Amino acid sequence: MSRTLRFRAALAAFAIAASLTAAQADEPVRVGGLFAGRIDDGGFMQAGYTGLAKAGDALGVTIDYTDGIKPEPDLLAEALRALAADHTLVIAHGGQNSAAAKTVAAEFPDVTFVVTQGGVTGDNLSSYEVLQEQSAFLAGVLAARVTKTGTVGHMSGIKVKPGLKGRAAYIAGVAYADPDVTVLTNFSGDQDDNALSAKIANAMADAGADVVFTMLNAGRTGAIDAMRERGVRQIGNVVDWTAIDPVFVGSAMADSGMALFDAVSDYVSGAFEPGVVRRIGLDTPEAVSLAVADDVPQAVRDELAAVAAKIVAGEIEVPTEWEGEEFTVAD
Structure with missing residues (x-):
């Protein structure tokens, strides 16, 4: 790596570190993901897991996940509580988690929660929504x-x-x-x-x-x-x-995975805002677009x-x- 690139990388790392809140700086960032389905389903759940894994690789945070949970409110809430016990950021992938996340976020005020595709908010809860x-x-x-x-x-x-x-x-x-x-x-x-x-x-x-x-x-x-x-x-x-x-x-x-990646990135950089819904649509074509076959x-x-x-x-x-x-x- 050239001296210029090393300097730029150091500046970027310093900017991220400097923007961490005091609570985040005291402990490593641990992110827990909840998937009410299989992470190898070839669809929505897999896309979400891919985004979470990408965040772990690119942002240097610890990533854990729980998958295979049936989309039933009590089971989802139980899984969220388990993740909240030892993670600083918990992301529930999919709108089926909305009610459970709203409940559990209130029980863990020191943990940050995100629901993708949900539209729910709270004092420590935001939603990241890819406009499919x-x-x-x-x-x-x-x-x-x-x-x-x-x-x-x-x-x-x-x-x-x-x-x-x-x-x-x-x-x-x-x-x-x-x-x-x-x-x-x-x-x-x-x-x-x-x-x-x-x-x-x-x-x-x-x-x-x-x-x-x-x-x-x-x-x-x-x-x-x-x-x-x-x-x-x-x-x-x-x-x-x-x-x-x-x-x-x-x-x-x-690409619902972009919602998870952006949520982790915002949290790490200090740009995360509780109580909001962040929307990503066709104006971000790498996230939302329509592919068509060659014969169209x-x-x-x-x-x-x-x-x-x-x-x-x-x-x-x-x-x-x-x-x-x-x-x-x-x-």
Whole structure:
């Protein structure tokens, strides 16, 4: 390393150290992450864990995590208490943790808490939210433009706030592009059940859907297999699924891991603010964007870029609430 680079690195390290609060300076920064699911699910949980691990490597803090917790308030609260006992910063990944985090944060006033995708706040609690609804709106525009049957689908698992917002935004995007397109929407109650997701995907195909937006975790595999067999195109989420499997015509990318990384970075640098919700959207394309497959026409790509620019400029307000009839699948 050159003398200049060493000097700059030393200055950066000094700036971070100087900005630590007295409480942080007295003890090493220990960060505990809670994942109500598997960190290898190929989706939301894995993205969050990747962001947390990146923070540990880049920022020199100690990282621990608990995963595989069922998304039940009492179980989540118990896991958060265990992490709060020996960590200075606790991050609960996903809006399903909101109620538990609000309760446990009040019990541990000297510990800093963060919920990703939650929107809850408190004296020692903030939320970091990646606006996946913005890329979901673009996914709706894409679905409306590539459908040949005039019927598209949406499927997810647990009805948590981010998922509901994403569903609302997707349906709004479809209507924005073509109000005559029918949308079938279903929350199965499980993000990780492949047999269940395959069943719903087949039912949507039977009902005429030829493009389906899936907001799933480990249960995505069942949907992929069913849709490939039925000739249905899928729009993924979180990561760029178009680079993984040709069944995907697009992917509403929303790197939730950036929320965890930024939360740790803000805490370490002294920039963390309790009681606020920090939002990251399409204006940060490395966090939120829509990937499209190579066979998507250029005219559609141009339209998507124009719609994204309007969202960033505030000319399009992305809805986050929807009321309507859901698509049900017989047992």
